[in-house]
Amino acid sequence: MTTDFPQSSSDSVRFQVDSSPIVEVSSAALSRIDALAQASKEHETGGILVGFNIGRNIKIVEASDAGPNAQHSPIRFQRDTEYCRQFLAQSFAQNGSDYVGEWHSHVAAPGRLSLGDLGTVAKIFIDPDYDFVSFVLLLAVVRKRDSQLLVYVAERDKAQCNRLQIKLLHRGRFPEKGSPAI
Ligand SMILES: [Zn+2]
Numbered sequence: 001m002t003t004d005f006p007q008s009s010s011d012s013v014r015f016q017v018d019s020s021p022i023v024e025v026s027s028a029a030l031s032r033i034d035a036l037a038q039a040s041k042e043h044e045t046g047g048i049l050v051g052f053n054i055g056r057n058i059k060i061v062e063a064s065d066a067g068p069n070a071q072h073s074p075i076r077f078q079r080d081t082e083y084c085r086q087f088l089a090q091s092f093a094q095n096g097s098d099y100v101g102e103w104h105s106h107v108a109a110p111g112r113l114s115l116g117d118l119g120t121v122a123k124i125f126i127d128p129d130y131d132f133v134s135f136v137l138l139l140a141v142v143r144k145r146d147s148q149l150l151v152y153v154a155e156r157d158k159a160q161c162n163r164l165q166i167k168l169l170h171r172g173r174f175p176e177k178g179s180p181a182i
Contacts, residue, residue: 011026011027011028012024012025012026012027012059013025013027013030013175015151015153015169015170016169017167017168017169020153020167020169021055021056021057021058021134021153021155022057022058023057023058023060023136023151023153023169024057024058024059024060025060025138025151026051026059026060026061026062028061028062029049029060029061029062029063030149030174030175032062032063032065033063033103033138033140033149033174034140034147034149034174036063036065036066036105037105037140037142037147038142038147040072040105040107040142041107041142041144042074042107043072043073043074043077043107044072044073044074044075044076044077044104044105044106044107044109045065045066045070045072045077045104045105046066046070046077046079046102046103046104046105047063047064047065047066047067047079047084047087047102047103047104048063048064048079048084048087048088048099048101048102048103049062049063049064049099049100049101049102049103049136049138050062050063050064050087050088050091050092050097050098050099050100051097051098051100051101052096052097052098052100053098053100053132053133053134055133056133056134056155057134058100058101058134058135058136058153059100060100060101060136061091061095061097062091062097063103063138064079064083064084064087064088066079066080066083067079067080067082067083067084067087068080068083069082069083070083074107074108075108075109077104077105079104099130100135100136101135101136101137101138102120102135102136102137102138103137103138103139103140104117104138104139104140105139105140105141105142106139106140106141106142107142111139111141111148111150111171112139112150113137113139113150113152113166117137117139118166121135121137121154121164121166122164125154125156125164132154133155133156134153134154134155135153135154135155136151136152136153136154137151137152137153137154137166138150138151138152139152140174146173147173147174148171148172148173148174149170149171149172149173149174149175150168150170150171151168151169151170151171152166152167152168152169153166153167153169154166154167
């Protein structure tokens with residue numbers, strides 16, 4: 001177990017299942033994702049997650065929006081790469097936070113990661129420029145009546161020849177602000 005992971009505070013929510021990495025998301029990031037997803041009920045949207053890798057655990061500080069040149073459709077989404085690159089550079093300059101994950105919404109697609117989404121994560125893990133130990137994927141499933149948050153963490157399984165493992169840590173309503181850690 002990692003012992004130097006910061007304690008959960010009232011302005012963040014923690015997700016962990018069994019011995020998975022801990023994923024801690026700031027309330028600011030959660031509210032932003034919820035608001036952006038709710039503002040785009042017909043088309044998918046998303047962005048990058050910035051924060052810190054602490055061992056295999058991840059602390060998410062902030063989420064970007066999609067950017068002005070993003071491509072949105074009811075079943076597809078491609079974020080504005082240049083915009084997100086600038087968002088990351090700004091976050092890094094402000095508080096040293098790094099690229100730790102991605103988020104996007106599903107409005108018509110099923111309420112789980114698609115094969116395309118899994119392919120995207122695999123590509124990120126293969127890329128030697130990143131060399132991720134773990135990586136977070138947040139999915140906001142937007143439906144007419146309510147929306148759900150799904151929290152996934154991907155990591156290499158050392159016991160299984162570094163095979164990529166993606167674990168679902170949470171599926172449910174967006175946690176209320178300042179709710180206790182899960
Ligand atoms: Zn998707």
